[in-house]
Amino acid sequence: MARNVQPAGQPAPQNPASNGTAQAPAVVLSPEDIAGQENFDAIIAKDSRVEPKDWMPEAYRRSLVRQISQHAHSEIIGMQPEANWITRAPSLKRKSILMAKVQDEAGHGLYLYSAAETLGTTRDDMMDALVAGKARYSSIFNYPTVTWADMGAIGWMVDGAAICNQVPLCRASYGPYGRAMVRVCKEESFHQRQGFEILLELANGTPEQREMAQNAVNRWYAPSLMMFGPPDDNSPNSKQSMAWNIKRFSNDELRSRFVGMLAEQVKVLGLTLPDDEVRFNEDTKKWEHGPLDWAEFKEVLAGRGPCNAQRLERRRSAHEDGAWVREAAAAYAAKQAAKQSTNAQKAAA
Amino acid sequence: MTEATSPESTTPDPAEGAHRWPLWEVFVRSSRGLSHVHAGSLHAPDAAMALRNARDLYTRRNEGVSIWVVPSDAIAASDPDSKGSFFESPQGKDYRHATYYTKSEGVKHL
Amino acid sequence: MTPDPHDVGALGDSSASATRITPGFALRPEDIALAAEQGTAKPSEDVAEYALRLGDDALILAQRLGHWISRAPELEEDVALGNIALDQLGHARSFLTYAGAAWGKSEDDLAYFRREGEFRSAHLFEQPNGDFAATIARQFIVANYQFPLYRELVKSSDPMLSAIAAKAVKEVDYHLDHSTQWVLRLAGGTDESRRRMEAGLNLMWPFVGELFEDDALTARIGDAGVVPSSLKEEFDRTTGAILAEAELDVPGHPMATGGGRRGNHSEHLGLVLAEMQVLAREFPGASW
Numbered sequence: 001m002a003r004n005v006q007p008a009g010q011p012a013p014q015n016p017a018s019n020g021t022a023q024a025p026a027v028v029l030s031p032e033d034i035a036g037q038e039n040f041d042a043i044i045a046k047d048s049r050v051e052p053k054d055w056m057p058e059a060y061r062r063s064l065v066r067q068i069s070q071h072a073h074s075e076i077i078g079m080q081p082e083a084n085w086i087t088r089a090p091s092l093k094r095k096s097i098l099m100a101k102v103q104d105e106a107g108h109g110l111y112l113y114s115a116a117e118t119l120g121t122t123r124d125d126m127m128d129a130l131v132a133g134k135a136r137y138s139s140i141f142n143y144p145t146v147t148w149a150d151m152g153a154i155g156w157m158v159d160g161a162a163i164c165n166q167v168p169l170c171r172a173s174y175g176p177y178g179r180a181m182v183r184v185c186k187e188e189s190f191h192q193r194q195g196f197e198i199l200l201e202l203a204n205g206t207p208e209q210r211e212m213a214q215n216a217v218n219r220w221y222a223p224s225l226m227m228f229g230p231p232d233d234n235s236p237n238s239k240q241s242m243a244w245n246i247k248r249f250s251n252d253e254l255r256s257r258f259v260g261m262l263a264e265q266v267k268v269l270g271l272t273l274p275d276d277e278v279r280f281n282e283d284t285k286k287w288e289h290g291p292l293d294w295a296e297f298k299e300v301l302a303g304r305g306p307c308n309a310q311r312l313e314r315r316r317s318a319h320e321d322g323a324w325v326r327e328a329a330a331a332y333a334a335k336q337a338a339k340q341s342t343n344a345q346k347a348a349a
Numbered sequence: 350m351t352e353a354t355s356p357e358s359t360t361p362d363p364a365e366g367a368h369r370w371p372l373w374e375v376f377v378r379s380s381r382g383l384s385h386v387h388a389g390s391l392h393a394p395d396a397a398m399a400l401r402n403a404r405d406l407y408t409r410r411n412e413g414v415s416i417w418v419v420p421s422d423a424i425a426a427s428d429p430d431s432k433g434s435f436f437e438s439p440q441g442k443d444y445r446h447a448t449y450y451t452k453s454e455g456v457k458h459l
Numbered sequence: 460m461t462p463d464p465h466d467v468g469a470l471g472d473s474s475a476s477a478t479r480i481t482p483g484f485a486l487r488p489e490d491i492a493l494a495a496e497q498g499t500a501k502p503s504e505d506v507a508e509y510a511l512r513l514g515d516d517a518l519i520l521a522q523r524l525g526h527w528i529s530r531a532p533e534l535e536e537d538v539a540l541g542n543i544a545l546d547q548l549g550h551a552r553s554f555l556t557y558a559g560a561a562w563g564k565s566e567d568d569l570a571y572f573r574r575e576g577e578f579r580s581a582h583l584f585e586q587p588n589g590d591f592a593a594t595i596a597r598q599f600i601v602a603n604y605q606f607p608l609y610r611e612l613v614k615s616s617d618p619m620l621s622a623i624a625a626k627a628v629k630e631v632d633y634h635l636d637h638s639t640q641w642v643l644r645l646a647g648g649t650d651e652s653r654r655r656m657e658a659g660l661n662l663m664w665p666f667v668g669e670l671f672e673d674d675a676l677t678a679r680i681g682d683a684g685v686v687p688s689s690l691k692e693e694f695d696r697t698t699g700a701i702l703a704e705a706e707l708d709v710p711g712h713p714m715a716t717g718g719g720r721r722g723n724h725s726e727h728l729g730l731v732l733a734e735m736q737v738l739a740r741e742f743p744g745a746s747w
Contacts, residue, residue, distance in 0.1 A: 083529040087522060090738040090747045091567045092552050096545060099525055103541030106534050107406055114390040124369060148738055205745055322532025325591050328648025329394035330370060335647060391535060397640060402535040405542050
C-alpha cells in the first residue's frame with residue numbers, strides 16, 4: 001500500500017524562498033553549474049520533468065532521496081502490520097486478498113527504491129540506514145494491528161490517505177518518481193476498496209463484529225489524518241517541495257479533502273468518526289476536523305511509538321538472516337561467469 | 350524506475366562485499382505486436398534470476414507476454430548535457446513530416 | 460447443441476453467468492462455488508475425498524509460505540514467495556470448494572471448522588519453514604511431485620478435477636523452476652549455503668515416501684485420479700538430475716511413517732491450524 005511519508009520534522013535543507021538556487025552558500029558555481037541551474041529552472045518553470053542524468057541542484061537531489069527513500073521504507077515497514085494477520089485471516093478469500101496486498105507493498109517498495117537509486121544512492125545504503133534506525137518511515141506503521149478490523153481500517157483510512165497524497169505525486173517533477181507513483185497508484189486501486197469492504201462486512205455483521213469495526217475506525221482515524229504531515233504553518237519542507245513541483249498540494253489542503261471523503265464514506269458503513277468537529281465550512285469551502293495530538297505524533301516519530309522497536313527489529317532480522325542467501329547467489333553468479341569466460345577462452349584457443 | 354542510470358548507482362563496488370546484487374533494467378512487451386517498453390529496474394544476482402524476479406515484480410497483473418532484462422551498466426546513454434547539439438539537427442527540418450506538405454491537402458489516398 | 464462433457468457449467472443454468480469449466484478456462488474458486496450452488500458440480504464421495512487431500516496439501520503449504528512475506532532474504536524474494544503462496548492458496552480453494560460440494564460445505568467450512576484428525580494433508584506440507592534452504596528443499600520436493608501429478612490429473616475423467624489441474628499445472632511448472640534455480644544457487648554458492656542446502660534436504664527428504672503411497676481410495680477412484688506410486692519414477696529422475704547438477708547426493712534417509720491421508724499428522728499441524736482457525740472459530744457463523 002501506499003504509504004506516503006510526511007515531510008515532517010526534518011530540518012529544512014535550505015532557504016525555501018528561492019527556486020532551487022540555494023546551494024550551500026559558500027560554493028562558487030562553475031559555468032557548468034550555472035548552465036545546469038538555468039536549464040533546471042526552465043524545466044521547473046515549464047512544469048516539465050527532470051530526468052536522472054540531468055544536472056540538478058544538490059538540495060533537490062537530497063530532498064528527493066529523502067522523500068522517495070522514506071516512502072519506500074514506509075511500504076516495506078508497512079507490510080508488517082498487515083502481514084501480522086495473513087496466517088489468521090478469517091476466510092480463504094480474505095487470506096488471498098491480504099496476501100496479494102502485502103505482496104504488492106513489497107513491489108511498491110521496490111519501485112520506489114529503484115526510483116531513488118537513479119539519484120545515485122544504492123538500495124543497500126538505504127536499507128542499511130533503515131535497519132540502523134537512521135531513516136524515517138511513515139509513523140502510522142508503529143501502531144499495532146490488534147484485531148481483524150484493523151485490516152479494514154488500514155485499507156480504508158491509511159491507504160485512503162496515502163492515495164490522496166500519491167495521486168498528485170504522479171505529476172512530481174522528477175520523472176522516475178512520477179512514473180513509479182503511476183504504477184503504484186494503478187495497483188493500489190484495490191487496496192482501499194478491499195479495506196472498505198472488510199469494514200462494511202463487519203459493520204453489517206454480529207454486534208461484536210460491528211464493535212470491532214467501530215473500535216478500529218476510532219483508533220486509526222487520528223493517525224491517518226496525521227499522515228499528511230504537520231500543519232502548513234509548521235511544515236518546513238513543504239514550500240520548497242511545492243516550488244520544485246514535487247509536491248502539488250499542501251498538507252492541510254490534502255488533509256481537508258481526505259476528511260471530507262471519510263465523512264461521506266463513513267455513512268455508507270453506518271459507523272461514526274471519533275471527531276464531532278468534522279464539518280464542511282461553507283465560507284472557506286473546506287472540510288474541517290477537531291484538534292490532533294501532534295505531541296503524540298512527535299513522540300512516535302522520535303521512536304517512542306508502541307511498535308517502533310519491533311518493526312525495525314523485524315526488518316533488521318529479515319535482512320541479516322537473508323545475508324547468507326544473498327551472498328550465496330552472488331557467489332554462484334560469479335562462479336558461473338568465470339566458468340563461461342574460461343569456456344569461451346578454450347573455444348577461442 | 351531507473352533510467353539510463355548514472356554510473357555511480359549501477360556499478361557495484363567489489364570492495365563493498367560479495368553479497369551485492371547488481372541492478373537490471375526490465376523491458377516488458379505488453380502484447381504481441383508491440384515493442385518492449387522500459388518498466389523499471391530490480392536487483393538480481395544473475396540474468397536467470399533477474400528474468401524471474403522481473404516476472405514476479407512487473408507482470409503480476411497480466412502486464413506482459415515477454416520480458417527482457419539488461420544489466421543497467423550495459424546501457425550506453427546519450428549525454429544529457431549535450432542535449433542541445435545532440436538533438437538540434439532535426440529541429441527546423443519540418444519537411445521530414447507529412448504535415449509540411451499543405452498544398453496536397455484534400456487529395457484522396459495521398 | 461450437445462453439451463460438452465467437459466463443460467460443467469453448460470449442464471445446468473444456461474444463464475450468461477454460467478461458468479465454462481473447461482481445461483482451457485482460468486478457473487476461479489468462485490466459479491466452482493457457483494457451479495456447486497447450481498448443482499452442476501457435485502463430486503462423488505471418493506472424488507471429494509481425493510480433492511480434499513490435494514486441497515489440504517496446498518492449503519497448509521500456502522499457510523506456511525505466507526509466513527515468509529515480509530521476512531524473505533531479499534525484497535524480490537518476498538514477492539516471489541508471495542506469488543507461490545497465492546498460487547497454492549488458489550489451488551487449495553478450488554479443490555476444497557469442489558470437495559465441499561459433495562457435503563454441502565464451503566471452502567471456509569472445510570478450512571476453518573474441521574478438526575486436526577479430519578485434515579488429509581501429507582506430513583511434508585506441514586513441516587516448519589526452517590531457514591530459506593529448508594523452505595527451498597520443501598518447495599523442491601513439492602514441485603517435483605505436484606507438477607507430474609497435476610499434468611496427469613488434467614486427463615482425469617472428472618471434468619472439474621481436470622479443469623483445476625489444468626490451471627494449477629502451469630503455475631506449478633513455475634514453482635518447479637523457482638526451486639530448481641535456488642537449489643543450484645544454494646548448493647553452488649558458498650560453503651555455508653551448501654551446508655544449509657544439504658541440511659534442508661536431509662530434513663525434508665524423509666517425507667517424500669508418503670507422497671507416493673497408494674491406498675484403497677486411490678485404487679477405487681480409477682481414471683478420476685492419479686495413482687501416487689505411478690509418479691515415483693519420474694520424481695526420482697527429475698530430482699536426481701537436478702541434485703546431480705548441483706553435485707548433491709540424494710539423501711539416503713529411511714522414509715518416515717506418514718499417515719496424513721488417514722488423519723494421522725505431524726506434531727506441527729495442530730499449531731498451524733490453531734493459528735489459522737483462531738479468529739474464524741471465535742465467531743462461528745459470522746461473515747467476513
